[in-house]
Amino acid sequence: MRKQSGRRSQTQTDRKRGRYIQARPANGKADDLAFDATLRAAAPFQKAREEGKNNEVAFSVRREDYQRKVRVRRTANLILFLVDASWSMAVAERMAATKGAILSLLTDAYQRRDRVGLIVFQKDRATLVLPPTNSVLLAQQALADIPVGGKTPLSAGLQMAYEVLKREKILHPDVYPLLIILTDGAGNVALGSGSPEKEAHLLAEQIANEDLRSVVINMEHEAFDQGLAHALADHLQATCYTLDELRSDTLYRTVQKEIHSGVPGAQPGKASR
Known part of the structure; x- marks a missing residue:
């Protein structure tokens, strides 16, 4: 039986695999979004966006709010x-x-x-x-x-x-x-x-x-x-x-x-x- 677990080194990866550790601006990209970070990024602007809301939108999120997941995996x-x-x-x-x-x-x-x-x-x-x-x-x-x-x-x-x-x-x-x-x-x-x-x-x-x-x-x-x-x-x-x-x-x-x-x-x- 192995006393150590798996691969020893940890590296960042662009693939949608690995552990989500933080988020960074997605620059408009909508793949692998970090929803929690995206909502936090949009939250301060809700009052300013109230005029543009319609009755069906409770929370306004725009592309500039998108946050992408930063993942790490064992390599x-x-x-x-x-x-x-x-x-x-x-x-x-x-x-x-x-x-x-x-x-x-x-x-x-x-x-x-x-x-x-x-x-x-x-x-x-x-x-x-x-x-x-x-x-x-x-x-x-x-x-x-x-x-x-x-x-x-x-x-x-x-x-x-x-x-x-x-x-x-x-x-x-x-x-x-x-x-x-x-x-x-x-x-x-x-x-x-x-x-x-x-x-x-x-x-x-x-x-x-x-x-x-x-x-x-x-x-x-x-x-x-x-x-x-x-x-x-x-x-x-x-x-x-x-x-x-x-x-x-x-x-x-x-x-x-x-x-x-x-x-x-x-x-x-x-x-x-």
Whole structure:
């Protein structure tokens, strides 16, 4: 039996489903009216409207009085991991921490109806190792053998993450996506003929412009850090955490904090840590 109830995040919805929490001016629209708020809006004008009343109208309501319901409903979260699997960093340490965090998140996702996905980028391509799922069994199978080594096609990873998140938003309009990128930011393979770094930053800005929230985990050791992961986070308008915070338990808490912080669809502020 589940100890928690349903989906974890709450978001406003334009659909006529969800809990009615307040009302706002309907701007003349007559669908999903909040009758109580509409009557309250019209009440102060009744004396002024008495001359226009006929004997059949006890209470005068005009289109400018209309108030529309504001509803909220529970929505599922999608946590998409984008992991650098090149030889540029401590691969074994990164993969062990990532696997532990994903499995911890999946245990919670099973109860909360969240989903988790995993994209790995290395050599010259990005691979969707784990399509969005809440199946612990599928995750264990996908995480068993992740290939590592080669160059760092950061742009390919960002492009695939963008496509996956956009597709999920179309299939599940109420989903609340969170992209977690584990990298040192040192992309050295471009999709086109330009600079890999500039291309990655343009793709990062594209993700930010779509109101897709992100977190960057800087996988570079502090002694060798050139600030590339922080620069990527700035273009994503995302928070940047450090390698020391990558243990599976702390990453798990970080994800929970990011899920619960802010309003779904809002742009997170630039920050680093």
